[in-house]
Amino acid sequence: MNKKTLVIGASLKPNRYSNFVVQKLVSNTIDTVAFGLKEGVVAGVTINTELVPYDDIHTVTLYLNPKNQEAYYDYIVSLKPMRVIFNPGTENPEFYKILKENQIHFEVACSLVLLSTNQY
Template sequence: MKKKTLVLGASLKPRRYSNIAINRLRNYNHEVKALGLRSGVVNDVEIDTELILYTDIDTVTLYLNPKRQEAYYDYLVGLQPQRVIFNPGTENPELYTILRANNIEVEVACTLVLLATNQY
């Protein structure tokens, strides 16, 4: 089953892991939404710069350091995803607690590895 995914911390720079993740997710035919500081398009995915309450988000994959995540706590809970993936460098025990209290699964992993090993 394909999972509708929000890439939070999306970048237009091809060398950024968030950019690579958008491309890989699309290669695996997942529907992708993206939120970043600058608007633009990666693959066929438009990067939004304003908080949109997307519907039916299964997974949020984070590419923001813990300090920058604080501004998104309420937003993430409001999306009610099934899970949030904390990629390397995004680990945040405070946010884990908030998400778990709202019945949102926390996964500390690398989206790219999950995709490559068919565990996404």
């Protein structure tokens, strides 16, 4: 099963972890879409600056600090992903509660590590 992934907080800057993860997802042949503040392309993936109502997202991986996540709670829940990954620095107990209430699994993990160790 392809775990189509939405990267929220995607960056065009090549030294950012969100940029690395887009590249790693693509190299692992995982369908990848991205949302960020600046439009552009990373590893063939267009970074959208508008929220797209996808209907087939398996995983949302977050690269936003907890305060910046608040604006996206409803959007992420509306996507009905199978899981949300909270990468280092994005831990958010308030959002965990909302995800639990909506029966959405979440993990506090590093997407890059999960991909590198075949645990994604």
